[in-house]
Amino acid sequence: AQSVTQLDSQVPVFEEAPVELRCNYSSSVSVYLFWYVQYPNQGLQLLLKYLSGSTLVKGINGFEAEFNKSQTSFHLRKPSVHISDTAEYFCAVSIPMNNDMRFGAGTRLTVKP
Amino acid sequence: EAGVAQSPRYKIIEKRQSVAFWCNPISGHATLYWYQQILGQGPKLLIQFQNNGVVDDSQLPKDRFSAERLKGVDSTLKIQPAKLEDSAVYLCASSPRGGRATEAFFGQGTRLTVV
Numbered sequence: 001a002q003s004v005t006q007l008d009s010q011v012p013v014f015e016e017a018p019v020e021l022r023c024n025y026s027s028s029v030s031v032y033l034f035w036y037v038q039y040p041n042q043g044l045q046l047l048l049k050y051l052s053g054s055t056l057v058k059g060i061n062g063f064e065a066e067f068n069k070s071q072t073s074f075h076l077r078k079p080s081v082h083i084s085d086t087a088e089y090f091c092a093v094s095i096p097m098n099n100d101m102r103f104g105a106g107t108r109l110t111v112k113p
Numbered sequence: 114e115a116g117v118a119q120s121p122r123y124k125i126i127e128k129r130q131s132v133a134f135w136c137n138p139i140s141g142h143a144t145l146y147w148y149q150q151i152l153g154q155g156p157k158l159l160i161q162f163q164n165n166g167v168v169d170d171s172q173l174p175k176d177r178f179s180a181e182r183l184k185g186v187d188s189t190l191k192i193q194p195a196k197l198e199d200s201a202v203y204l205c206a207s208s209p210r211g212g213r214a215t216e217a218f219f220g221q222g223t224r225l226t227v228v
Contacts, residue, residue, distance in 0.1 A: 042221055043222050044156070044204070044206075044219040046216050046218075049216055100158070100161065100169055101206075101217055103148075105154055106153075106155045
């Protein structure tokens with residue numbers, strides 16, 4: 001089965017600084033990749049997804065991610081973060097033919113003033 | 114478009130009691146998921162339905178957990194009897210097409226506390 005590893009459990013960063021949240025996946029077949037954000041006491045909201053085509057994917061709230069097949073990575077980036085970006089971020093992978101979506105353990109992004 | 118609805122939002126029960134959670138997916142979505150999210154961890158897939166059939170329940174503790182999806186629409190997840198380690202947020206999600214998961218839409222979850 002496919003799996004996801006998020007390399008950092010916590011990432012503290014100052015406001016307006018750039019940030020990168022790292023995600024690596026493992027799968028023997030082609031995959032779809034996702035980043036979700038979870039604010040306190042809320043469900044998961046989709047930030048962006050990679051299905052096919054261009055390896056650079058742009059999402060909501062100024063986030064983007066790059067699919068790197070050779071390194072099996074899908075890192076999330078934002079050039080300048082805001083206090084409101086403080087949340088838990090989850091990378092997820094699914095197998096197109098069976099809708100089986102698996103999540104990483106999450107990265108807690110804390111943006112400090 | 115209405116989102117995924119879950120109830121209740123919060124539930125506190127004593128160990129060995131029973132509990133049930135309800136989920137109403139987005140209209141027309143073929144795939145429905147139940148995830149368990151323990152504090153500080155990512156969501157873990159418990160069961161996946163395609164219409165009213167089970168696609169994957171390999172991580173469902175079947176000795177105490179059960180789930181059904183009536184007529185391929187609403188779903189209920191039950192725990193009987195509950196253990197302390199079942200304390201978690203239970204997330205329901207749905208996906209628009211069978212066979213190709215372009216994304217999953219999540220409800221707000223049910224926070225279960227077992228004391």
